[in-house]
Amino acid sequence: MNNELSLVAEMLNNPSIITSVDIDSEWFESPQQKMIVEALTRLRGMNYTTEQVYREMRSIDLFSAGTVDDLETLKGLAPQLGIERELARQIHNAYLDRKLHTASTDYAQTLSKTDGDKLSRLLEEKREVNHIKSDGRLDLAFAEFCDSLDRPSNAMTTYKPLDDFLGGGITGGKLIVLAGRPATGKTAFALNIMYELFTKNDDVACDFFTFEMGQNELMTRLVSKVTNINSLLFVGKDKLSPDNKVKAREAYEAMKRSFDMRVFTSEYSNLNDIKYAIKKRIDDKRYVAFVDYAGLITVNDARKNERQVMNEVTRELKKLTTDYGITIILLAQLSRAVEQRQDKRPMLSDLKESGSLEQDANVTLLLSADEKDSRKIRCDVAKNREGMTGIAPFIFDKKHMDFSIDFDEWRG
Numbered sequence: 001m002n003n004e005l006s007l008v009a010e011m012l013n014n015p016s017i018i019t020s021v022d023i024d025s026e027w028f029e030s031p032q033q034k035m036i037v038e039a040l041t042r043l044r045g046m047n048y049t050t051e052q053v054y055r056e057m058r059s060i061d062l063f064s065a066g067t068v069d070d071l072e073t074l075k076g077l078a079p080q081l082g083i084e085r086e087l088a089r090q091i092h093n094a095y096l097d098r099k100l101h102t103a104s105t106d107y108a109q110t111l112s113k114t115d116g117d118k119l120s121r122l123l124e125e126k127r128e129v130n131h132i133k134s135d136g137r138l139d140l141a142f143a144e145f146c147d148s149l150d151r152p153s154n155a156m157t158t159y160k161p162l163d164d165f166l167g168g169g170i171t172g173g174k175l176i177v178l179a180g181r182p183a184t185g186k187t188a189f190a191l192n193i194m195y196e197l198f199t200k201n202d203d204v205a206c207d208f209f210t211f212e213m214g215q216n217e218l219m220t221r222l223v224s225k226v227t228n229i230n231s232l233l234f235v236g237k238d239k240l241s242p243d244n245k246v247k248a249r250e251a252y253e254a255m256k257r258s259f260d261m262r263v264f265t266s267e268y269s270n271l272n273d274i275k276y277a278i279k280k281r282i283d284d285k286r287y288v289a290f291v292d293y294a295g296l297i298t299v300n301d302a303r304k305n306e307r308q309v310m311n312e313v314t315r316e317l318k319k320l321t322t323d324y325g326i327t328i329i330l331l332a333q334l335s336r337a338v339e340q341r342q343d344k345r346p347m348l349s350d351l352k353e354s355g356s357l358e359q360d361a362n363v364t365l366l367l368s369a370d371e372k373d374s375r376k377i378r379c380d381v382a383k384n385r386e387g388m389t390g391i392a393p394f395i396f397d398k399k400h401m402d403f404s405i406d407f408d409e410w411r412g
Ligand SMILES: Nc1ncnc2c1ncn2[C@@H]1O[C@H](COP(=O)(O)OP(=O)(O)OP(=O)(O)O)[C@@H](O)[C@H]1O
Pocket: 180, 181, 182, 183, 184, 185, 186, 187, 188, 189, 230, 231, 232, 398, 399, 400
């Protein structure tokens, strides 16, 4: 019995497999097995019967569904060896080999960037599928632990009040969620953190994924901060004095030269593209990706609802941070509930599509403006898995897109 038949037979016997093992109907070569897996995927989470699976298959393709007896026969053939995960891995591998065969032929013919990128993505996926998992013993972990005791801290400093909560600064392996109501200054705050990372630390690389702005729209904000030129003046550039034009050009050029930074725009809003771009940037430097913002990220499966998409986004980004020891700062919106409360301070439960954002984040920062003075911004470290929680106070100079520590409030 081949791998596809064995796995499908196991799945017919055990409805929990489809929820616990990574399986995609697309990987199956046999149209019949593909259809059964598609039906099982639709019934995911249910304790399905063979009859239900058959009904689902008929709704997918009435004429190729076969008979319910065929399914019962297949079910009876299950080898029941408990190796579903390995079977799925082999099926996934075989699928990737077929795709790689086509993709490499296409690339050989066209040598186009699109075909080249497709080929690299498939190779990357293949590398991941065959990544050998740890056997759970502690020997390697212990060696790594001893090694880490003698290594200097690799925390990257930003603003002192925030660093203090984070145990000295931003360290790798973390998913940090930065949330606030629209126009509180999330993007500006993220850019300021990035600026601090570059100017206060060596060997740092940062990328900014922005799905609402162009590269220069984003850069203008940094230029405004660095040059102290009102960001509004960049909208109608005729208002900029010749001196300011020179200053702006020089500031942009200097950042381009000295910051190891890239800005990816909406063409990278698909989760796979984000993952791909991040993986390509991983080298010896300490890397931080800023993703603005979670609600605009798309995934390939169009059937997923908002909550399922968010689950996938946070799970996959979290996995990247732990697999590669990098930091991802994920921006997110807060729901309107904040405004309806007497006390306008945001809470973790205000995170839109909250569940997975709240759960997967190592750190959650909630930004909110003071009701009386909108320049005063509270950065509430509302969740911190490895450290303290509390408020880091800032002053937001909106004209110049600049965040500075609010020393009147900070009791450092
Ligand atoms: N030149 C300027 N002068 C005064 N205020 C400005 C200027 N430019 C932008 N602002 C204000 O700064 C804030 C922009 O902050 P930012 O875009 O970082 O917020 P955000 O939380 O990321 O918003 P969104 O959720 O809409 O993306 C807005 O309140 C905007 O009105």
